[in-house]
Amino acid sequence: MNRFSMKNVLKKNVMTIALFVIYLLFVGLAAAVKGTNMLDPSVVTSLIEQNAYVFILGAGMLMCMLTGGNIDLSVGSFVCFAGAVVGLFSVENNLLNKWFGVWEQQLVDGQLQNVLVKAADPLSTPVVLLVAVGIGLLYGAVLGFLIAYVRIPPWIATLAGYLAFRGLGTQILTTASTTNAISNFPKPLLNIFSGKLFETSWGELNIPCFVFGLVAAAAVVFITLYSRAGKIKKGYSADPLGFVIAKCVIMVAIIMFLTIEFALDGGMPVVVLWIVGVLVIYGVITEKTTIGRHFMTVGGNAEASRLSGINNKLIMFVAYLNMSILTVIAALVVTARTGAANSFAGQEFELDAIAACIVGGVSAYGGSGTIIGMVVGAALIGVINQGMSLVGVDQDWIKIVKGLVLLAAVVFEIQSKKGNKKQ
Amino acid sequence: MAKVLLEMNSITKTFPGVKALDNVNLKVEEGEIHALVGENGAGKSTLMNVLSGIYPIGTYDGDIIYDGEVCEFHNIKDSEKKGIVIIHQELALIPYMTIGENMFLGNEQGSKWCIDWNKTYAQADKYLEMVGLSDSSKTLIKDIGTGKQQLVEIAKALAKNAKLLILDEPTSSLNETDSRALLDLMKKLQKEEGMTMIIISHKLNEVSYVADKITVVRDGSTIETLDNRTDEISEARIIKGMVGREITDRFPKRHDVKIGDVMMEVKNWTVYHPEFSERKVCDDVSINVRSGEVVGIYGLMGAGRTELAMSIFGRSYGIGISGDLKLRGESITLKSPKQAIEAGLAYVTEDRKGNGLVLSNSILRNTTLANLAGVSKGTFIDQDKEYEVAVEYVKKLKTKTPSVEQLVGNLSGGNQQKVLLAKWMFANPDVLILDEPTRGIDVGAKYEIYCIINDLAKAGKSVVMISSELPEVIGMSDRIYIMNQAKIVGEMKASDATQENIMACIVGVSGEANSADGEGSEA
Numbered sequence: 002m003n004r005f006s007m008k009n010v011l012k013k014n015v016m017t018i019a020l021f022v023i024y025l026l027f028v029g030l031a032a033a034v035k036g037t038n039m040l041d042p043s044v045v046t047s048l049i050e051q052n053a054y055v056f057i058l059g060a061g062m063l064m065c066m067l068t069g070g071n072i073d074l075s076v077g078s079f080v081c082f083a084g085a086v087v088g089l090f091s092v093e094n095n096l097l098n099k100w101f102g103v104w105e106q107q108l109v110d111g112q113l114q115n116v117l118v119k120a121a122d123p124l125s126t127p128v129v130l131l132v133a134v135g136i137g138l139l140y141g142a143v144l145g146f147l148i149a150y151v152r153i154p155p156w157i158a159t160l161a162g163y164l165a166f167r168g169l170g171t172q173i174l175t176t177a178s179t180t181n182a183i184s185n186f187p188k189p190l191l192n193i194f195s196g197k198l199f200e201t202s203w204g205e206l207n208i209p210c211f212v213f214g215l216v217a218a219a220a221v222v223f224i225t226l227y228s229r230a231g232k233i234k235k236g237y238s239a240d241p242l243g244f245v246i247a248k249c250v251i252m253v254a255i256i257m258f259l260t261i262e263f264a265l266d267g268g269m270p271v272v273v274l275w276i277v278g279v280l281v282i283y284g285v286i287t288e289k290t291t292i293g294r295h296f297m298t299v300g301g302n303a304e305a306s307r308l309s310g311i312n313n314k315l316i317m318f319v320a321y322l323n324m325s326i327l328t329v330i331a332a333l334v335v336t337a338r339t340g341a342a343n344s345f346a347g348q349e350f351e352l353d354a355i356a357a358c359i360v361g362g363v364s365a366y367g368g369s370g371t372i373i374g375m376v377v378g379a380a381l382i383g384v385i386n387q388g389m390s391l392v393g394v395d396q397d398w399i400k401i402v403k404g405l406v407l408l409a410a411v412v413f414e415i416q417s418k419k420g421n422k423k424q
Numbered sequence: 425m426a427k428v429l430l431e432m433n434s435i436t437k438t439f440p441g442v443k444a445l446d447n448v449n450l451k452v453e454e455g456e457i458h459a460l461v462g463e464n465g466a467g468k469s470t471l472m473n474v475l476s477g478i479y480p481i482g483t484y485d486g487d488i489i490y491d492g493e494v495c496e497f498h499n500i501k502d503s504e505k506k507g508i509v510i511i512h513q514e515l516a517l518i519p520y521m522t523i524g525e526n527m528f529l530g531n532e533q534g535s536k537w538c539i540d541w542n543k544t545y546a547q548a549d550k551y552l553e554m555v556g557l558s559d560s561s562k563t564l565i566k567d568i569g570t571g572k573q574q575l576v577e578i579a580k581a582l583a584k585n586a587k588l589l590i591l592d593e594p595t596s597s598l599n600e601t602d603s604r605a606l607l608d609l610m611k612k613l614q615k616e617e618g619m620t621m622i623i624i625s626h627k628l629n630e631v632s633y634v635a636d637k638i639t640v641v642r643d644g645s646t647i648e649t650l651d652n653r654t655d656e657i658s659e660a661r662i663i664k665g666m667v668g669r670e671i672t673d674r675f676p677k678r679h680d681v682k683i684g685d686v687m688m689e690v691k692n693w694t695v696y697h698p699e700f701s702e703r704k705v706c707d708d709v710s711i712n713v714r715s716g717e718v719v720g721i722y723g724l725m726g727a728g729r730t731e732l733a734m735s736i737f738g739r740s741y742g743i744g745i746s747g748d749l750k751l752r753g754e755s756i757t758l759k760s761p762k763q764a765i766e767a768g769l770a771y772v773t774e775d776r777k778g779n780g781l782v783l784s785n786s787i788l789r790n791t792t793l794a795n796l797a798g799v800s801k802g803t804f805i806d807q808d809k810e811y812e813v814a815v816e817y818v819k820k821l822k823t824k825t826p827s828v829e830q831l832v833g834n835l836s837g838g839n840q841q842k843v844l845l846a847k848w849m850f851a852n853p854d855v856l857i858l859d860e861p862t863r864g865i866d867v868g869a870k871y872e873i874y875c876i877i878n879d880l881a882k883a884g885k886s887v888v889m890i891s892s893e894l895p896e897v898i899g900m901s902d903r904i905y906i907m908n909q910a911k912i913v914g915e916m917k918a919s920d921a922t923q924e925n926i927m928a929c930i931v932g933v934s935g936e937a938n939s940a941d942g943e944g945s946e947a
Contacts, residue, residue: 235808290803291796298793301782308740308771308779309794309847310762368784 010244012417016362016374016410020381027388037391042266043203044387045259050338052383053272054080054331058354059361059375060283061327065320066358067287067296069303069367071148071155073324075162076331076354079140080347082170083133083332088183088342089173091129091190096177097121126189133329141325142318149317163351171344184341194275194337197268206261210269214260218253225249272334279327284372296320300367356382356403360410382406429454429620430588435474435486444470445484446644452588452622452637457614459635460624462666463892467644468624472590476510477503490588507587511577513596517565524548524561527580551579554617555609570700571602578609582617589613590622595630596726599703603627607634626724628659628931640665663927675899676871678878683902684715686753687886688769688855693747695728695735705731705742707910713855713886718877720901720918721890722926728910729890730774733857737771738764751855765794770853772844774860774890776837780844783833787825788814790832790843794851817846822872838869845876855886862896874900894923906930 011018024039031037038044058076065071089096101121106113124132140162147158175181199209225245232239239245263269287293298306299316307313331350336342361378363370382403389399430452437445445467452458460468473479475488477497488495490506497503500510517526524545533547534540548561555575559568565576574594581589591610595603607630613619625631631638638657640647647665650657695706705728713719723729734741736749738761749756751767758764764771773780781790791814792799799810814828821842825835832843841861848856858877862870877900880887891897897904898921906914906929914929 232808235812237808237811289805289807291800291805292803294789294796294805297785297789298782301784302779304779305782305793308737308761308773310738310760310765312760312762364784368782 015413016360016377016381020377020384023381023388024384027384027392031388031391034392039388039391040262042262044391045262046266046270048383048387049259049276050270050272051387052379053276053338054335054350055353055357055379055383056276056376057279057327057331057334058350059357059379060279060372061324062351062354062358063283063287063363063370063372063375064296064323065155066355066363066365067300067367067370068317068320069300070365071317071320071367072159072351072355073144073321074156074159074351075144075166076159076324076328077347077350077352078163078166078170079325079328080332080335080350081342081344082166082173083136083329084336084342084346085170085173085177085183085344086136087129087133087190087333087336088186089177090124090132091126091187092183092185093120093123094177094183095179096173097123123187126187126193129190130193130333133333134326137325137329138322141322144325145318145321148321149314155321167344170346174342174344182341182343186337186340191337191340192271194271194333195340196271198271198274200268203267204265207264207268210264211260213269214256214264217260218256221252221256222249225252272338275330275334279330280372280376287370287372292319297368300364301369353379353382356407359407362410362414364414365411378410426453426455428452429491430475431487431489432471432475433487433489435471435484435488437470437474437479437484444644445474448486448641448644448646450639450646451649452620454620455614455618456636457610457621457623457634459631459638460622460641461626461628461631461638461662462641463894466641466666468641469592470644471641472510472592472622472624475503476500476508476590478510504584507585508590509581509584509586509588510590511581511592511594513593515570515573515577515597517573517576519566520564522562522564523552523559523568523576523579526565526576527551527561527583529580531584547583548579551582552576554582554613555579556605556612569602570597571599571605574598574602574606575609578606578613586619588620588622590624592624593626593726594623595625595627597700603630610634626726628662631662632657632659638662642666659931660924660928663924663931666927674871674874674895676875676878678718678881681716681878681881682884683717684884686712687715687751688713688888689748689750690732690736691748691750693732693735693749694745695731695742696744698741698743701743704910706735709747709907709910709912711888711905711912713888715854715884715886716881717902718881718887718889718900720897720904721888721907722892722894722897722904723890723907724892724930727907729907730859731910732907733771733859733888733890736764737761737769737857740764740771765851765853768852768854770794770848770851770856772848772856772858772861774863776840776844781832781840781847784831786829786831787818787823787835787843788828791817791828791846791850794847798850798852813850814846817850821846821876836865836869838865838872841865841869841873842876845873849880853885855888856880857888857890859890860892861889862891862893870896894926897921898923898926 028039031039062073062076065073088094098117098121102117103119104115105118107116109116144158144162147153148155174183177183199207201207225248229239229245263273287296295306295311295316298309298311299313303313332347335346357379358370358375359365359378360381361370361374361376363375385402385406386399389402428451430450432448432450435445435448436443448467448471450471460471462468474484477500480498481496490508495506527548528544532539533543545561552559552561555578557572557575557579559572565573594606598606610621610623611634614621623631623634632652636653638650638652640650640662642665650661689712691710693706693709694704697703697705709732711719721729731741735745738758739745740761749758756767758767758769777783782793788810792810796805799806799813811828817823818825818828823839823842823846825839832840835843861877862873865873877887877889889897889900898918901918904916904918904921904926905912906926908930913932914926916925
């Protein structure tokens with residue numbers, strides 16, 4: 002029952018190969034047309050940092066889409082709202098003072114006026130984080146309840162959130178600040194979600210980052226070889242050794258490439274740890290756990306899933322609860338990166354996450370999809386975005402190309418499924 | 425002799441692996457009501473789909489001669505143009521549209537771009553009067569009962585200028601009164617409009633009441649055509665034609681199986697339809713099954729067998745369920761499929777694609793679906809163990825597949841059925857309810873499924889096998905319950921059972937109804 006074939010490997014990894022080819026293409030184009038080096042550490046780092054939110058939201062969107070092609074349109078607006086709430090409680094502002102400041106009636110220019118005597122204290126960072134997660138849980142629970150138990154179609158329930166939270170977030174920001182944005186976030190809060198670990202100056206090889214990369218590469222190689230050894234020991238079919246080694250070499254190459262780029266750019270970006278953490282956790286959930294399997298089953302055939310003893314409603318509820326928590330993390334990452342909560346934060350984030358999933362081969366009808374696929378999809382869109390801007394293509398054209406890529410990915414998915422059936 | 429309106433000559437239609445129709449001939453005279461009878465899967469509906477162009481010309485062999493000319497229908501529009509209109513068993517009405525709107529769907533009245541609503545409703549009312557429906561054509565479909573909905577379907581067909589009306593199981597969702605009204609309407613249309621009709625039905629009393637001629641279809645062939653006008657055809661005579669098939673050694677024997685204590689007992693089980701809440705789908709049903717025993721439940725389609733099974737399996741079907749369920753002698757209440765699985769029940773569905781398997785997933789994932797805990801530590805799936813389990817069941821059930829990673833959607837029906845069985849066997853139940861376990865699979869695979877059923881019985885499991893194939897029920901069961909119109913109408917040992925006396929149980933019930941109705945009409 003050895004079913005290894007090079008053709009299948011290539012077929013499975015079409016998108017990954019496309020990502021490499023397109024990346025190298027843009028590296029060449031950028032150098033030729035504008036003389037920009039896309040392999041420059043700062044360019045690579047900014048590619049990752051700019052797209053951090055897509056990876057995090059993509060993981061949540063994947064879980065929603067697995068349950069049957071369901072999406073969450075409220076993600077972007079909730080990023081704005083959560084950012085505004087974090088700002089509201091962590092930075093001194095008008096709204097906080099109005100609620101919690103000490104006011105006295107004083108005579109100013111002969112008129113009796115309410116005057117702020119003592120400004121309200123912003124909350125400490127841990128409490129702010131608790132509040133942020135709290136509103137995420139609350140919104141997720143309400144949304145999940147409406148979708149799973151009241152049976153409101155997901156796109157309608159989340160469309161309501163899309164409208165309401167953009168308004169609510171903007172309202173908080175305009176009331177709290179005359180500039181319609183909250184900035185000057187406390188350093189401790191920012192450091193949790195942005196900046197670099199053990200920062201060194203630019204161009205100097207950052208040792209902790211390098212060591213971290215080495216450890217990660219070693220771990221990946223160890224896990225791959227260990228699981229293959231386990232399979233052989235128990236007598237199951239395993240991929241040929243040559244293929245596994247080639248796979249390890251490629252993975253190590255990618256990890257070390259990124260590590261060196263980060264190390265030369267002042268150190269490991271904090272946000273990378275968040276991305277890796279989220280991706281590993283959700284990768285394990287979707288691939289290795291019963292809960293992940295239940296998500297796929299509900300999306301694959303809801304009725305079969307129900308008759309197999311799975312609680313479909315609970316799965317739907319958890320999908321949206323989970324999405325909201327990841328949205329809060331994305332909001333913190335985005336707010337920390339820009340250092341400000343804006344009313345236009347998070348615009349079209351939901352669409353970026355959905356596009357990443359679709360390009361990454363997640364079924365638009367539910368039931369199948371992987372975290373790795375989503376990551377490749379997100380990276381592909383990110384590379385196209387950055388590459389075209391560096392080459393100097395107009396923003397409008399970038400949108401047109403992204404639209405076409407999305408369409409092509411779906412057509413490819415459907416066609417390749419048809420091909421499978423014929424065999 | 426009246427003019428022959430329709431002639432279907434040597435129609436042969438093959439689906440991948442199955443010959444659904446084999447050299448079928450059908451002759452229908454103008455102005456007659458012609459009944460098609462036969463067991464499930466005999467090919468009646470396929471024949472009518474050929475006639476109405478659902479299976480277009482070229483996908484079958486043979487000729488259709490209608491009204492004197494050879495017809496080549498490419499789609500249903502072509503046949504409707506000629507006046508052949510089919511009314512399917514499942515009503516195709518849109519609940520939130522009015523009767524009038526529904527009647528002229530795809531046949532809108534008025535100019536090309538603009539619907540003339542006055543004309544629509546005036547026309548609709550005219551046809552409604554013809555079928556004896558007094559409701560306004562502006563009533564929403566959802567506000568009228570199924571009986572009236574069936575009449576709307578007929579009115580809709582009349583509005584298409586139907587000359588030949590095909591009714592596929594028109595009374596399957598109707599109660600006695602509504603059924604009788606419908607049949608009388610058919611007779612009225614025949615007399616007053618000279619309409620030609622073909623009716624497909626499992627209810628033999630209705631067939632002999634309404635039909636002029638009866639054609640019996642069996643295993644994809646027309647067996648005989650009986651004339652109900654010249655000699656009164658008894659139901660027993662029809663049955664003889666329907667089931668006249670020998671039971672050969674198509675069924676593996678079970679040896680040395682010890683039948684133990686009562687494992688599951690259902691008493692006074694009553695279930696109502698989830699949408700038409702006044703309709704009973706199971707009426708005071710009591711059955712039991714012992715360990716090591718295979719109990720067959722025989723009944724025609726719509727008798728309430730699936731409904732019974734699913735309502736027992738954690739109330740996964742129906743509302744207002746009442747009655748007692750005992751497992752291993754103890755009363756138990758199962759409120760969800762999850763509880764049912766935990767209590768040791770398994771329901772192997774008749775609809776493996778619809779609600780049994782996840783077609784987009786692999787054999788591996790489908791096999792462990794109902795018992796993921798069996799291959800997991802906590803929430804983490806032991807994927808090596810899962811692989812082992814899947815391979816084990818593929819070997820055990822002789823599932824033909826290149827690997828367990830194969831998507832179930834790519835397997836043949838027989839192999840899909842084996843994966844479905846594997847899924848439930850791995851859940852390790854004490855009672856397995858198999859709903860039509862051999863539907864739509866070829867003879868070889870059937871034999872293998874029978875062997876699996878025997879192995880289950882040998883292992884001391886209780887098997888309830890629901891089937892509408894008489895030879896299968898008789899050949900495989902230890903004991904047989906016969907179900908008809910939501911009730912258990914008979915119970916017998918398989919050794920006493922013959923095709924004729926099982927059918928007699930079903931006729932017994934409908935026969936009584938028939939005679940009662942007969943008295944009514946005389947009075």
